[in-house]
Amino acid sequence: MLPKNGLFGLFLLLVITALIVIYQIQILKLQEKIYSLEITQRENSMLMTEKVSEEDDIVVIYNRVPKTASTSFVGVAYDICKKNHFHVLHVNVSANSHVLSLNNQLQLASNITYWNAMKPALYHGHFAYFDFSKFHVPKPYFINIIRRPLDRFISYYYFVRYGDNYRPYLIRKKHGNTMSFDECVAKNLPECDPNNLWLQIPFFCGHAANCRKPGNKWALAEAKKNIVANYLLVGVTEEISDFISILEITVPRLFKGALDHYLSSNKSHLRKTVQKEVPSDETVKKIKESPIWQMENELYEFALDYFHFIKKYTLKDRNQKVFYEKIRPKIT
Numbered sequence: 594m595l596p597k598n599g600l601f602g603l604f605l606l607l608v609i610t611a612l613i614v615i616y617q618i619q620i621l622k623l624q625e626k627i628y629s630l631e632i633t634q635r636e637n638s639m640l641m642t643e644k645v646s647e648e649d650d651i652v653v654i655y656n657r658v659p660k661t662a663s664t665s666f667v668g669v670a671y672d673i674c675k676k677n678h679f680h681v682l683h684v685n686v687s688a689n690s691h692v693l694s695l696n697n698q699l700q701l702a703s704n705i706t707y708w709n710a711m712k713p714a715l716y717h718g719h720f721a722y723f724d725f726s727k728f729h730v731p732k733p734y735f736i737n738i739i740r741r742p743l744d745r746f747i748s749y750y751y752f753v754r755y756g757d758n759y760r761p762y763l764i765r766k767k768h769g770n771t772m773s774f775d776e777c778v779a780k781n782l783p784e785c786d787p788n789n790l791w792l793q794i795p796f797f798c799g800h801a802a803n804c805r806k807p808g809n810k811w812a813l814a815e816a817k818k819n820i821v822a823n824y825l826l827v828g829v830t831e832e833i834s835d836f837i838s839i840l841e842i843t844v845p846r847l848f849k850g851a852l853d854h855y856l857s858s859n860k861s862h863l864r865k866t867v868q869k870e871v872p873s874d875e876t877v878k879k880i881k882e883s884p885i886w887q888m889e890n891e892l893y894e895f896a897l898d899y900f901h902f903i904k905k906y907t908l909k910d911r912n913q914k915v916f917y918e919k920i921r922p923k924i925t
Contacts, residue, residue, distance in 0.1 A: 684718030787883035
């Protein structure tokens with residue numbers, strides 16, 4: 594029989610041994626986690642740098658303007674993406690902000706450009722245009738849809754009160770407020786202030802400070818310039834089927850069969866505000882007296898005219914051919 598000191602020493606030895614074993618187990622687990630993270634990092638790196646074919650090296654960004662039939666269009670993309678073998682990704686900006694911080698612009702531009710595992714891809718979200726070339730990466734194809742400013746404004750006014758048929762059980766922020774748009778305008782309330790029409794210009798203008806200043810003429814000019822120079826296509830809500838048709842012809846890798854699906858499915862009437870009243874002539878007159886409406890409407894008319902120009906030479910002259918000739922020196 595061991596003396597007490599011997600028993601204590603044995604117990605102490607067992608405790609120390611147990612602690613060493615536990616410590617070694619923890620070290621092994623930590624090493625496994627580090628190894629697993631290294632593998633994941635290598636895999637992610639491979640996904641980012643994996644080469645894609647020229648046909649698949651396509652990125653389309655739809656910086657969608659709210660209440661312009663954007664849900665209907667995106668619904669088509671989600672429906673056909675599996676069949677056409679491309680990815681659709683939603684860019685969700687916290688607090689529903691339409692402005693991206695500079696670091697997020699840089700990260701988003703880099704991620705979208707080099708995330709080859711997701712190509713070809715359509716990215717969509719409610720954020721203002723920003724220039725990828727500013728960050729020394731290739732430009733993607735930007736697309737968008739614009740709507741008559743007063744129609745969009747009224748649609749949003751009633752949307753936040755009554756919701757829509759897309760998610761009818763979702764309670765909106767103005768639920769229970771039954772005040773008509775006419776009454777709101779007559780009382781000069783803030784939520785129907787014409788300054789709130791200043792939305793579509795900022796989406797196309799970009800991230801300059803002047804873009805967010807209602808009534809800024811430079812912002813209007815910049816929005817027009819971007820529509821022509823930096824967007825592949827800007828359609829109009831009232832002619833969305835033609836918008837889809839042009840995309841199908843121009844970018845068939847993504848949008849092949851999109852028009853047929855749009856016309857034959859429920860996407861053509863996917864999202865409609867549950868209750869919406871037609872404004873009175875007096876209300877319309879008052880809104881149209883606003884310089885803000887006049888500028889937003891000028892952008893809409895500009896985009897509409899340009900869209901019709903593109904449509905004329907894309908849809909009405911599909912037999913147009915482009916070929917090369919008089920090549921010198923001659924190939925022998």
